[in-house]
Amino acid sequence: MSSAMTRLLEEKKIVICGGSGGVGKTTAAASIALLWATMGRKVMVITIDPARRLADALGLEAIQTKPTLVEPEILEDAGLEPKGRFSAMMLEAKSAWDELITSYSPSEEVAAKILANSFYQSLSDTFAGSHEYLALEKLHELYHSGDYDALVVDTPPTKHALDFLEAPHRMNEFLDRRVTRWLVMPYLSAGRKGLKLFNRTGGYLFRKLEEATGIRVIKDVSEFFFHFSQLTEGSRQRMTKVFELLKGPETAFLLITTPELAVLSEAAYFMKKVGDYGVPFAGVLANRVHQIRFPEASDEEIQIHLKEAGCPPPLDKVLLENYRRSQHLALGDESRLTRFGELLPSDVFLTKVPLFPQGLEDIKGLAWVVNELRRH
Numbered sequence: 001m002s003s004a005m006t007r008l009l010e011e012k013k014i015v016i017c018g019g020s021g022g023v024g025k026t027t028a029a030a031s032i033a034l035l036w037a038t039m040g041r042k043v044m045v046i047t048i049d050p051a052r053r054l055a056d057a058l059g060l061e062a063i064q065t066k067p068t069l070v071e072p073e074i075l076e077d078a079g080l081e082p083k084g085r086f087s088a089m090m091l092e093a094k095s096a097w098d099e100l101i102t103s104y105s106p107s108e109e110v111a112a113k114i115l116a117n118s119f120y121q122s123l124s125d126t127f128a129g130s131h132e133y134l135a136l137e138k139l140h141e142l143y144h145s146g147d148y149d150a151l152v153v154d155t156p157p158t159k160h161a162l163d164f165l166e167a168p169h170r171m172n173e174f175l176d177r178r179v180t181r182w183l184v185m186p187y188l189s190a191g192r193k194g195l196k197l198f199n200r201t202g203g204y205l206f207r208k209l210e211e212a213t214g215i216r217v218i219k220d221v222s223e224f225f226f227h228f229s230q231l232t233e234g235s236r237q238r239m240t241k242v243f244e245l246l247k248g249p250e251t252a253f254l255l256i257t258t259p260e261l262a263v264l265s266e267a268a269y270f271m272k273k274v275g276d277y278g279v280p281f282a283g284v285l286a287n288r289v290h291q292i293r294f295p296e297a298s299d300e301e302i303q304i305h306l307k308e309a310g311c312p313p314p315l316d317k318v319l320l321e322n323y324r325r326s327q328h329l330a331l332g333d334e335s336r337l338t339r340f341g342e343l344l345p346s347d348v349f350l351t352k353v354p355l356f357p358q359g360l361e362d363i364k365g366l367a368w369v370v371n372e373l374r375r376h
């Protein structure tokens with residue numbers, strides 16, 4: 001069976017799911033990855049903060065941030081044919097930062113110094129855009145590992161959906177910032193040998209500053225930047241490569257949205273911005289769409305059916321009202337999505353995933369989305 005989504009997946013190697021908060025990015029990323037695995041690919045989905053039940057269903061709870069192969073039986077039980085391989089991992093900022101520092105530090109000693117640095121410890125928890133940056137680092141690593149031939153990236157819940165694309169720039173800017181350089185410079189000019197001396201002389205200055213300002217972290221901060229600067233050249237090069245990867249023909253950006261007016265207007269702005277960044281924009285997945293059912297049915301016909309099904313009054317009236325309300329929502333969704341679809345360039349597809357009656361936080365729910373993505 002061929003759909004816009006399956007045709008896209010045939011051609012690409014990386015799919016990035018972006019969009020506003022709560023629209024279903026994680027659900028879509030996991031479902032797309034599952035669909036890809038049923039098409040015979042070795043897939044990895046990098047998820048961020050998945051719902052607990054979903055993480056459990058994918059076996060991610062125990063293993064946390066390590067890539068995990070999901071047993072093919074789990075897919076089979078959900079009615080999916082695991083022709084390829086499906087792996088998933090969860091990105092958790094603190095441990096991902098630690099891992100990054102450990103793997104790119106020039107020596108174990110430098111890594112240990114950074115990890116123990118109190119400024120680093122607070123930074124890695126709170127640094128704005130850090131999830132985005134880490135997701136891109138992970139993407140780079142997994143893409144070049146050669147272990148996977150398809151990667152799906154979930155993006156974090158951000159107030160501003162563009163943070164993901166801005167993360168590499170922001171990181172480079174952060175590293176370039178004058179204050180960063182200023183903090184590193186004394187250490188750099190002191191050199192390794194001079195570090196002890198600097199600690200005595202420069203340390204005096206810091207002590208005075210700390211006394212005057214009451215800020216005790218200055219030394220920590222400057223030490224952090226000194227050690228961190230040894231990693232940054234590599235990071236800058238990797239970010240440049242990741243950005244090339246994001247813009248490359250093997251990558252597709254998918255916008256996840258819901259049919260509400262406010263979300264759609266954010267989506268339109270987002271789409272334009274993605275284009276400005278030069279990232280190939282492939283399609284829009286409209287999620288949680290109310291479905292139009294029995295468009296021709298009159299109230300009388302429905303009541304007759306309800307009666308035949310043994311539905312007693314006044315329940316039949318309540319059900320009829322509910323049905324009319326849901327159809328009203330469905331017609332609204334349809335007209336907004338039609339107007340939104342008219343804004344899309346001709347090579348960008350719009351696919352819809354209906355509102356599922358319950359949450360979708362297990363693998364059977366995801367399998368249901370997979371089938372929807374196959375059909376449309």
Ligand SMILES: Nc1ncnc2c1ncn2[C@@H]1O[C@H](COP(=O)(O)OP(=O)(O)OP(=O)(O)O)[C@@H](O)[C@H]1O
Pocket residue numbers: 020021022023024025026027028049051155156157158287288289353354355356357358359360361
């Ligand atoms: N088609 C659907 N029908 C019903 N519920 C859905 C559907 N898609 C997603 N959900 C539910 O909506 C909630 C939010 O989904 P999800 O966590 O995937 O959103 P998100 O965009 O990743 O959110 P965040 O921005 O917080 O990361 C979840 O409880 C999920 O099960």
Ligand SMILES: [Mg+2]
Pocket residue numbers: 025026027048049050154155156157
């Ligand atoms: Mg999410």
